Amino acid sequence: MPLKKPTSLPERDTLRMALPSKGRMAEDTLQLLRDCQLNVVKPNPRQYVAGISQLPELEVWFQRATDVVRKLAYGDVDLGIVGADMVAEIGAGDPDLVVVHDGLRFGQCHLALGVPNTGRFAGVESLDDLRARFDRAEAPLRVVTGYHNVAQRFFEANGFRHVALLSADGALEAAPAMGFADIILDLVSSGVTLRENNLREIEGGRVMSSQGVLVANRRALLQRPRLLEIVHELLERLDAHLSANEFYSLVANMRGESEAQVAELLLSSELLGGLQGPTISPVITRGPDGRGAVQHGFYAAQVCVPKKQLYPAIKEIRKLGGSGVLTLPIMYIFDDEPRRWHSLLETLNLAPADVPVQ
Numbered sequence: 210m211p212l213k214k215p216t217s218l219p220e221r222d223t224l225r226m227a228l229p230s231k232g233r234m235a236e237d238t239l240q241l242l243r244d245c246q247l248n249v250v251k252p253n254p255r256q257y258v259a260g261i262s263q264l265p266e267l268e269v270w271f272q273r274a275t276d277v278v279r280k281l282a283y284g285d286v287d288l289g290i291v292g293a294d295m296v297a298e299i300g301a302g303d304p305d306l307v308v309v310h311d312g313l314r315f316g317q318c319h320l321a322l323g324v325p326n327t328g329r330f331a332g333v334e335s336l337d338d339l340r341a342r343f344d345r346a347e348a349p350l351r352v353v354t355g356y357h358n359v360a361q362r363f364f365e366a367n368g369f370r371h372v373a374l375l376s377a378d379g380a381l382e383a384a385p386a387m388g389f390a391d392i393i394l395d396l397v398s399s400g401v402t403l404r405e406n407n408l409r410e411i412e413g414g415r416v417m418s419s420q421g422v423l424v425a426n427r428r429a430l431l432q433r434p435r436l437l438e439i440v441h442e443l444l445e446r447l448d449a450h451l452s453a454n455e456f457y458s459l460v461a462n463m464r465g466e467s468e469a470q471v472a473e474l475l476l477s478s479e480l481l482g483g484l485q486g487p488t489i490s491p492v493i494t495r496g497p498d499g500r501g502a503v504q505h506g507f508y509a510a511q512v513c514v515p516k517k518q519l520y521p522a523i524k525e526i527r528k529l530g531g532s533g534v535l536t537l538p539i540m541y542i543f544d545d546e547p548r549r550w551h552s553l554l555e556t557l558n559l560a561p562a563d564v565p566v567q
């Protein structure tokens with residue numbers, strides 16, 4: 210019989226965060242935290258508890274992805290990092306789970322139906338086709354998946370009435386060829402596994418997209434002293450790193466009559482407006498007397514551009530008379546207050562004044 214969820218939080222003095230112990234998310238989670246200057250120190254590889262020196266009151270527990278969500282739901286851990294797919298499957302509709310950060314930009318994949326290219330399913334192009342031809346009481350559609358809860362909701366929402374959900378612990382893509390199932394519902398990222406197994410996605414067959422998310426236990430957020438402060442710090446560090454990762458900082462020499470005129474030139478371009486407009490500085494060179502002298506008609510301009518727009522931005526700078534463009538990575542962008550912090554406070558019905566954070 211399943212254990213009923215306790216009505217009060219387990220008593221303990223420490224705060225706990227669960228991270229995936231193995232699989233694809235494990236190393237990327239640790240790397241993300243390292244990128245935020247948070248080093249998880251694991252005394253030895255077989256040990257399941259670790260610490261982060263910058264957050265001494267937080268214990269880190271390594272758990273299988275499914276257990277990260279279960280333990281969050283029960284309040285045995287207060288925070289966790291896991292794929293959104295796992296939250297949907299294991300924690301669906303649980304009011305105790307609060308997604309604090311919904312886009313950690315790793316573990317990107319989506320859950321989708323995989324339908325055989327050959328045989329009875331060869332002509333099925335869309336979910337509507339699939340329902341019209343294979344949702345039959347006399348021969349239910351056999352779907353193998355590790356995501357029974359997600360699958361059940363998806364098929365119900367899409368009007369299927371005769372689906373048999375089957376289980377397997379891995380290599381689901383082999384099941385249709387083996388004759389064990391008709392189609393699969395599994396994670397896809399590059400699509401190679403589907404393709405190599407003679408399966409394909411169909412129109413309307415995408416179930417949900419997923420990436421790493423930071424999740425918390427709602428009651429822990431409200432009742433455990435210091436947890437909200439730690440969450441605030443995590444959100445600040447994560448967003449500072451994740452948003453910096455999207456941009457390059459460019460420094461270029463620009464010809465112009467004045468700072469204002471150079472600024473105007475740059476602002477005339479959509480690409481070069483920067484995050485908050487460009488920064489323009491005079492260029493100082495050594496004069497004949499050995500002292501610094503302002504070089505007239507020359508300015509250094511600094512702008513941030515999206516990484517994907519790097520080359521168009523450089524062409525634009527040249528078009529505006531710029532030269533010598535230095536391209537620098539940005540480590541962190543600490544903005545005023547993370548947008549997700551405000552959303553979290555709203556979710557918890559708290560006012561900013563209730564949570565004094567530095």
Ligand SMILES: Nc1ncnc2c1ncn2[C@@H]1O[C@H](COP(=O)(O)OP(=O)(O)OP(=O)(O)O)[C@@H](O)[C@H]1O
Pocket residue numbers: 231232233234274275291292293294295316317318379396397398399419420
């Ligand atoms: N191909 C993929 N590309 C990107 N992310 C993925 C991919 N497969 C899985 N993930 C993400 O990683 C999480 C963990 O999956 P993974 O397959 O590494 O572990 P697992 O299947 O839970 O455990 P095990 O290694 O024991 O099978 C998934 O819940 C999902 O969020």
Ligand SMILES: O=P(O)(O)OC[C@H]1O[C@H](OP(=O)(O)OP(=O)(O)O)[C@H](O)[C@@H]1O
Pocket residue numbers: 233378379380381382395396397398399400401402403
């Ligand atoms: O679209 P692709 O890039 O090919 O990735 C999809 C595959 O990745 C996952 O399996 P994984 O490699 O984690 O193996 P597993 O079944 O042992 O978990 C998933 O279950 C798919 O089989």
Ligand SMILES: [Mg+2]
Pocket residue numbers: 232
């Ligand atoms: Mg897997």
